[in-house]
Amino acid sequence: MRHISKTFGSMAALKDVSLSVERGEVHALMGENGAGKSTLMKILSGAYRADAGGSILIDGREVDIDGPQAGRHCGIAVIYQELSLAPNLTVAQNIFLGREHRRGGFTDRKAQEAACRDVLARLRLAFPPSTVVSRLSLGERQLVEIARALASDARILVMDEPTTSLSLLETERLYEIIADLKAHGIGIIYISHRMEEIYALSDRVSVLRDGRYVGTLGRDEIVAERLVAMMVGRDLSSFYKKDHRPAADRRTLLSVRDIADDVRVHGCSFDLKAGEVLCLAGLVGSGRTELARLVYGADPRTRGSIALDGRALDIRRARDAIAAGIVYLTEDRRRLGLFLEMSINDNVSINVAAGDAHGAGFTNAVKARERADRAMKTLEIRATGISAKTGALSGGNQQKVLLGRLLETEPRVLILDEPTRGVDVGAKSEIYRLIDDLATRGIGVLMISSELPEVVGVADRVLVMRDGRIVGEIAAAPDQPITQEAIMAYATGVAAVDADA
Known part of the structure; x- marks a missing residue:
């Protein structure tokens, strides 16, 4: 791709961007949300037309990609973060959707399923072509998307936060699978905000910022400090903040004792201090989210007690927790958190609108606008205005809208489940700043994260879970900082179980 530009009205989304991908290469594309990554890939796939003056070449030959079908004919396939499968159709029907095998004017299902088996076998997938997609896990659906790309003889595969x-x-x-695709000469453009994936997979990394090409790093040059500086224009030393640093004698805010559902969580106890950032760490399936949902009342518990400021709470549902001052940011903001078709204004106010409604039951539009304006300013939400639909925002801005809604309840305890999942490095830095500001104000923050550098960067104390139990506690100290190695030792069972944790 040479000298690609794209304008929407008066806004320049891309300005003279060039990108090259070699056979059998994983070329990572990084940048903050709004940097131009998606626009560049939509031009490559044919969803957008670039402005005049740029060109796209495949095997050294210039091609005219004037629509998605032309992109597919050129061997370009895109796997988007939001999967595009039809859940009511089978795996085979999804893989060949729009280019069905035909015989006598009708779909030849036997031939289609036979071709599908070949692709599934290449990916070593155990489920049959007749499986209805709605029965598959998210991970399996992601692999079906890859199978669809392979069945279309893709030569250039774009993976967006896979x-x-x-x-x-x-x-x-x-x-x-990516290693196998590389071995077969497929060029992969890999979009991700996760540094560990970039280290593990990338042969080269290119960075966009504000619609412009910043630079490309070779494999031996890929280090976090350089990437962050290229993406956001500042070094890694300002990335995490811990200005609040709670003293050891701070009072206990939240006390949880022997809480369990006896299926996924088994008798967990912990305290959260005012102004503390307490992280729950552990491998996937260790019970971190399940524990948080029990505390919040989203799931029923079989036993256990919860107290706030020494006062016992009877939390049976989420409404009880909110009323007590405990709020929860879900890890799945699109499905369980936000109303995507509603505006920023409505999303921010929805938990508290009843409190200032007019006597006849009408919402107070003035108060709602004040709340939305405050959230946009305080959280630096980037949007055209408070009436913008939440579903049209970037992942980082969606997360800020959800945080804005929770903060309007004036919480005492804030539970954050994977708060930076799927957001760019700039938005991550802003969320870390917000967490630090909240802790400085005395709010207790209970945070779940699967990114160990993030846990080390923001936590004052870490509780490590394994098999539904808290098996270790690691507290930051001047002479003994929290380390990823210490966390993983507990998470994997290498370290002995701490009975006092």
Whole structure:
């Protein structure tokens, strides 16, 4: 791709961007949300037309990609972060959707399923072509998307945040598949915000910022400090903040004792201090989210007690927790958190609108606008205005809208489940700043994260879970900082179980 530009009205989304991909290469494309990554890939796939003056060459020959069908004919396939499968159709029907095998004017299902088996076998997938997609896990659906790309004889494969919804085992399986695709000469453009994936997979990394090409790093040049500086224009030393640093004698805010559902969580106890950032760490399936949902009342518990400021709470549902001052940011903001078709204004106010409604039951539009304006300013939400639909925002800005809604309830305890999942490095830095500001104000923050550098960067104390139990506690100290190695030792069972944790 040479000298690609794209304008929408008066806004320049891309300005003279060039990108090259070699056979059998994983070329990572990084940048903040709004940097131009998606626009560049939509031009490559034919969803957008670039402005005059640029060109796209495949095998040294210039091609005219004037639509998605032309992109497919050129061997370009895109696997988007939001999967595009039809859940009511079978695996075979999805893989050949729009280019069905025909015989006598009708779909030849036998031939189609036979061709599908070949592709599934290449990916070593165990489910049959007749499986209805709705019965598959998110990770399996991601692999079906890859199978669809292979069945179309893709030579250039774009993967947009492919591991966002995958477990550790599914991610490892994806890595194996990517290695196989490389060996078969397929060029892969890999979009991700996760540094560990970039280190593990990339042969080269190119960075966009504000619609412009910043530079490309070779494999031996890929280090976090350089990438962050290229993406956001500042070095890694300002990335995490811990200005609040709670003293050891701070009062206990939240006390949880012997809480369990006896299926996924087994008798967990912990305290959260005012102004503390307490992280729950552990491998996927260790019970971190399940524990948080029990505390919040989203799931029923079989036993256990919860107290706030020494006062026992009877939390049976989420409404009880909110009323007590405990709020929860879900790990799945699109499905369980936000109302995507509603505006920023409505999303921010929805938990508290009843409190200032007019006597006849009408919402107070003035108060709602004040809340939305405050959220946009305080959280630096980037949008055209408070009436913008939430579903049209970037992942980082969606997360900020959800945080804005929770903060309007004036919480005492904030539970954050994977708060930076699927957001760019700039938005991550802003979320870390917000977490630090909240802790400085005395709010207790209980945070779940699968990214160990993030846990080390923001936590004052870490509780490590394994098999539904808290098996270790690691507290930051001047002479003994929290380390990834210490966390993994507990998470994998290498370290002995701490009975006092």
